[in-house]
Structures are given as C-alpha cells and as structure tokens.
Amino acid sequence: MSRGEQRPQDFLGGLAAAARGMGVVIKQVFRPDVTERYPQQIDEPPPRSHIGRHLLNRYENGLEKCIGCELCAYACPADAIWVEGADNDPENPVSPGERHAKDYQINYLRCIMCGLCVEACPTRALTMTHAYEMAFTSREDAIFTKEQLLEPPLPLGTAPGTQEG
C-alpha cells in the first residue's frame, strides 16, 4: 500500500481490500501457462547442447570410425570411459586402419556430459545425441558397452516408462 493510503477502517473497506488482493490472484488463472508437458509434449533441446547418450558412429561401408586411440578416455574429467584397443585382423577389419576398440564402455553414473570426449575424438567416431531419457535401477545397467553405444538412440518420448499406464 502506498504511503497515502490508510488501512481499511471498517468492515466493507476490509472486504474491498481483500477482493482487490484476490483479483490479482484470479487474474493468474486466465494467463497462458508456460509448462512443458513432458512426456506428452517434448521440446527438442537446442542443437548444440550436449545432454544425452553418446553414439559411436560408423562409415557408410559399415566399418566403425573408432580406432581405439583412447583420447576420449584421456580427456574425460570424470574417468567415465574405458577403452581397450586391439590390432585389426587384416581379413575382418573392424575399423579402417590398424587398430580398433576391442572394448569400449561408458559409465553413465560418472559421465558429466561435458562433451570433452567428443572434442578429443580425431575421427568423429564419438558424438553426443539428445537421447537423455535414461534412468537405471542398478549401477551395472548404467555401464553402456560398445554394442549399446553403437546402436542409434530411441527418439525422445519413446523410452520405456514414458507412456503412463
């Protein structure tokens, strides 16, 4: 209340003041709301944002881009990546070149999603998707193996559990 106004002296004045206050509250009912109704309405994250699962990429001919150089594991500030490289079998190469990743794991309960591993990768084998719908019931479920990282992510809103039963 401004300095010129006095507190309401009588009952009707008090009632009028309460009604003025309630008017401010009731006006909010008719304002449009800004709620994003996840999971029915999902806003795609900004294109350069790195929040979500990683993806190991392949070339068009099916060979993996990852050469097992371990630069991503070295760059990771949280020690979330484990890479073990091995030589390529000349008859059945996994990646073009001499070496490939024999074992590749990312622990999503350590990954802070900073994107430094994606910056470090020399072949752009590792990229980050926007598939952020991850929730685990045990620690072991959160360690994604190479096979899991190679498969393309589910689109947002289709992960198990988003359709409310």
Next chain:
Amino acid sequence: MPVERIQGVHLGRTAAEAEEDVKKGVLLTSLDRAVSWARKQSMWPVTFGLACCAIEMMATGAADYDLSRWGMELFRASPRQADLMIVAGRVSQKMAPVLRTIYDQMPEPKWVISMGVCASAGGMFTNYAILQGVDTIVPVDIYVPGCPPKPEMLMYGILRLHEKVRTKGTVK
C-alpha cells in the same frame, strides 16, 4: 576406471523381465493394485537438495516443468511426512550420517531416487571427501544420470519409479 562388464540391460528391461513384471501384475489382487496406484499418485518428496542438482530439482518443481502434475509439488521439510527422498547433489562424508538419519526417520513405504551422477556414484569427484554413491548408505530405487540432469530426465526417472511402485505389490 576399468569396471568389469556385466551383461546389463539397455534402458531397463529385457523381454524376460517385462514378462515377469506382467506376471506379477496379474498376480496382484485388486486391493494391492489400488494401494500401489494410490501410493504412486502423490508421493511427497523430502527436501534433500544438497548441491547443484537441487537447482534443477527446484526448476522441475517450478512452472516450466511442473511436478505438481503428479502431485509432487509438496516438498515436505519433515521426513515424517514424506515418502520419497530425492538425493540431489553430492554427499560429503560429513553429510552422510545426516542423510542416513533423515532416511531412518521416514516412515515406510519409502523410496529413494539418486539424482545426478554425484549422488549415484560419486560423479566426477573420485576423492575421499565425497561419498562414492549414496547407495553405500541407503537403498536406492532409481539412479538418474546427468550433471545436473535436465528436468525432463528427472521427470523420466520419477515416471520409472511410479511404474516400479505401481507394478510391484505391497506384499514385500
């Protein structure tokens, strides 16, 4: 840090586990189902925001991503009136007994969501001052990754918890 690879499941369930869940659902009586439905409909979280994840938890409760769509806007300060503990943030060694005390003061049934990587497994702080995962002192139902997890990620974790509560019976 090398970890032994155990055959885990991508995003939750194999076909066998889903079938088992369906079987459990069929075995539950109507009363069990009603009680489980009621329990998941309005879980009240206890205020346990510790660090940066608390900001995202508050954002999830605010208008942009509303938690009251699931009846959870009421964060109770008293653990006696709450049934869900969302551990949001890194837990230091000093805070660990406090966390355990609050967990013990919550009445059954109670659930724990470990929000963010610091609460789940120590996150990027692999040192002696931070507890390497809150599941060392309390049983955790859902681990939500992220640093901090987007509000949608926390909501997805909450939806998974609701599903877990709804499909599991009240008989332990």
